[in-house]
Amino acid sequence: MRRRNRAAVPAPLPQRDGIDPVRLRLPEDPGRRWPTVRAHLLDRYADAVGTARVESMLRDGRFVGTEGPVTGDEPYTEGRFLWFHRDFPAERPVPFGVRIVHRDEHIVIADKPHFLATTPRGSHVKETAVARLRRDLGLPSLQPAHRLDRLTAGLVLFVVRPGDRGAYQTLFRDRRVRKEYEALAPYDPAVALPRTVRSRIVKERGVLAAREEPGEPNSESRIELLETDGGYGRYRLLPATGRTHQLRVHMNGLGLPILNDPLFPVVLPEAEEDFSRPLQLLATVLEFTDPVTGERRRFETRLSLAQWPRPTHS
Numbered sequence: 227m228r229r230r231n232r233a234a235v236p237a238p239l240p241q242r243d244g245i246d247p248v249r250l251r252l253p254e255d256p257g258r259r260w261p262t263v264r265a266h267l268l269d270r271y272a273d274a275v276g277t278a279r280v281e282s283m284l285r286d287g288r289f290v291g292t293e294g295p296v297t298g299d300e301p302y303t304e305g306r307f308l309w310f311h312r313d314f315p316a317e318r319p320v321p322f323g324v325r326i327v328h329r330d331e332h333i334v335i336a337d338k339p340h341f342l343a344t345t346p347r348g349s350h351v352k353e354t355a356v357a358r359l360r361r362d363l364g365l366p367s368l369q370p371a372h373r374l375d376r377l378t379a380g381l382v383l384f385v386v387r388p389g390d391r392g393a394y395q396t397l398f399r400d401r402r403v404r405k406e407y408e409a410l411a412p413y414d415p416a417v418a419l420p421r422t423v424r425s426r427i428v429k430e431r432g433v434l435a436a437r438e439e440p441g442e443p444n445s446e447s448r449i450e451l452l453e454t455d456g457g458y459g460r461y462r463l464l465p466a467t468g469r470t471h472q473l474r475v476h477m478n479g480l481g482l483p484i485l486n487d488p489l490f491p492v493v494l495p496e497a498e499e500d501f502s503r504p505l506q507l508l509a510t511v512l513e514f515t516d517p518v519t520g521e522r523r524r525f526e527t528r529l530s531l532a533q534w535p536r537p538t539h540s
Contacts, residue, residue, distance in 0.1 A: 235249075235292070235307050237249065237309050238290050238291070238292055238294075238309060239290055239309045239310075239311065240366075241360065241366050242311050243314070243352045243357060243361065244352065244354075244356065244357030244358065244359075244360035244361040244366075245311075245312075245314070245346060245351060245352065245357055247290075247309040247310060247311050248309065248310055248311070248312055249307060249308075249309050250307070250308045250309070250310070251305065251306070251307055251308075252266060252302065252303060252304055252305060252306045252307075252308065253304065254304050254305075255302060255304055260302040261301070261302060262298060262299055262300060262301060262302055263289070263296055263297070263298055263299075263300045263301075263302055263308075264280075264281075264284060264298030264299065265302065266302055267280050267284070267289065267298070268280055275313075281298070283310065284296070284297065284298040288310050288311065289308050289309075289310045290308065290309050290310065291306065291307065291308055291309075292307065296308060312351075314351050314352055315349055315351065317349065317350065317351065317352055317353045318353070318498075318499075319353060320339065320341045320342045320353050320501070321501060322339030322340065322341070322342065322501075323339065324336050324337065324338060324339065324342070324355050324358050324359060324362075325337040325528060325529070326363075327381065327525055327526075327527070327528060328525055329363075330386075331386060331387075332385070332386055332387065332390055332516070332518050332519065333371075333383055333384065333385055333386060333390075333394065333516075334359065334363065334365070334368065334383075334384040334385075334386060335381060335382070335383055335384075335512065335525045336355060336359060336381070336382055336384060337379070337380060337381060337382075337527055337528055337529050338355045338374055338378075338379060338380065338381075338382045339379050339529075340377060340378070340379040340501075340504035340505060341376065341377065341499060341501060341504065342354065342355055342358075342376065343355070343376040344356065344370050344373045344374050344376070344382055345370060345373060350376065355370070355382060355384075356368060356369065356370055356384065359384060365386060367386065367387065367388050368384050368385070368386060369384065369385050369388070369391050370382055370383070370384050370385075371383045371384065371385050371391065371394035371395050371397070371398060372395070372398040372403075372468075374509055375471070375507075377487075377488075377504070377505040377507070378407075378505060378507045378508070378509060379504065379507070379508050379509070379527075379529055380407070380508045380509025380510060380527050380529060381509045381510070381511070381512045381525055381526075381527050382509075383512060390518055393517035393518055394517060394518075396517065397514050397517060398468070401466065401467070401468075402514060402515070403512060403513070403514040404464075404511070404512075404513040404514065405464070405465055405509065405511065405512060405513075406462060406463070406464055406509075406510045406511035407462070407463040407464075407465070407473055407507060407508060407509050407510060408452070408460060408461065408462060408463070408507075408508045408510050408531060409460075409461045409463055409473065409477060409484045409485075409506055409507045409508070409531075410458055410459070410460055410461075410484065410485045410506035410531050410533055410534055411458065411459060411461060411477055411482040411483060411484050411485055411506070412457070412458060412459070412481075412482055412483070413451075413454040413455075413456065413457060413458055413459035413482075414481060414482060417480050417481065417482060419449055419450060419451045419461075420448060420449060420450040420451070421448070421449055422446060422447070422448045422449075423446070423447050423448075423449060423476040423479065423480070424443040424445065424446045425438045425443050425445055425475075425476065425479065426438060426439055426440065426441040426442060426443050426444050426445070427444060427445045427469040427470070427471070427472060427475055429469070429470040429471065434489055434493055435471065435489040435490060435493055436469065436470050436471040436472075436474075436475050437475070438475060438479055444467065444469060445465075445467045445469040445472050445475075445476070446465070446466040446467050447463055447464065447465045447466065447467075447472060447473055447476045448463070448464040448466070449461060449462075449463060449464075449476065449477070449480065450462040450463075450464070455535055458485070458534075459482070460531070460534055460535075461477070461482075463476075463477070463507075471489070471490075473507065474487055474489065474490050474507070475490065477490075478490035478491050484505060484506055484507050485505075485506040485533060486503045486504060486505050486506055486533075487505055487507075488505075504532065506531050506532075506533055506534075508527060508529060508530070508531055509527065510526060510527045511524065511525070511526055511527070512524070512525045513525075
C-alpha cells in the first residue's frame with residue numbers, strides 16, 4: 227500500500243503562536259498491544275508527560291483526527307493520523323524585532339536579530355523568527371530556505387509558497403547563493419589579510435562547539451579586513467561552504483575570535499544571556515539568481531554591528 231503523502235493530509239488544527247500541530251501516525255500493531263487509542267497514547271507519552279496529562283488532553287479533546295476530537299475509547303486503527311498541540315515551555319522573550327527587508331509573492335527576506343532562533347529547536351519554540359513572521363504577516367505556510375545561527379544576526383530567506391521551497395533550498399544546498407558577513411574581532415597586524423582559510427571542521431552531537439581537525443578540508447572562507455581602529459578590526463567574511471560554526475571557527479583559528487563569542491576560544495559557563503552583548507557577527511548580503519522568476523537578486527541588511535567603532539573588551 228502506498229504511504230499517504232504528508233501534504234495530502236491537511237492538519238485539522240490551525241497553528242498556535244505560529245507553530246504547527248504535531249502530527250502522529252498510528253503505527254502497525256502486530257502484537258495487538260493497543261486495543262484503544264488511549265492505550266497507545268499512554269504507552270507512547272505517559273513516561274514523558276505523565277498518565278494524568280495524557281488523560282487530561284483526551285478529556286479536553288486535544289487529540290484530533292480528520293473527523294474531529296478523538297476519544298480515548300475509540301478502537302486503535304493502524305495508519306490513522308492524529309494531531310495535537312504541544313504545551314510549549316516558558317521562554318525568555320528576545321527583545322528585538324524581526325525586520326522585513328523585502329516581501330513579494332514568492333519570498334520574504336528578513337533581518338533576524340541576535341539571540342532569536344530561525345526555527346523551533348530545543349527550548350526555543352515560539353521565540354523563533356519563523357513563528358513570529360507567520361503570526362505577524364499572516365503567512366502560516368512560511369518556511370525558511372536555510373538557517374542562520376541563533377546568535378548571529380542578519381539576512382534570512384523565507385519561502386511563502388510550500389511548492390517553491392525546494393527550489394530555494396536547492397540554491398543553498400548547491401552553493402549558488404553568494405553570502406557576505408561582517409564581524410568584529412581583535413586586530414593583529416601579524417595576520418596577513420585577505421586570505422582564504424580551508425580546514426576540516428567537525429561538529430559532534432552533544433558538544434557545543436565545532437572544532438578543526440586534521441584531514442581533507444570540508445570548509446572554505448575568505449577573510450578580509452575592512453578597517454581597524456588599532457585594537458579591533460571590522461572584517462568581511464565570505465563563506466564558500468556552510469559548516470556549523472564555520473566563520474567562528476576560522477576566525478578563532480587565525481587568533482581573531484569574534485567579539486562576544488561564548489564558544490570560542492573557550493566555552494563559557496552557561497548563564498542567562500546578556501542581550502546587551504550580542505555576538506558581533508552579521509549576515510549582510512544574499513545574492514542569487516531567483517529559481518522561480520529568473521531575476522538576479524541582491525539583498526543587503528539594514529542592521530549594523532552595534533559595537534563598532536568602539537567595541538568594549540570581551
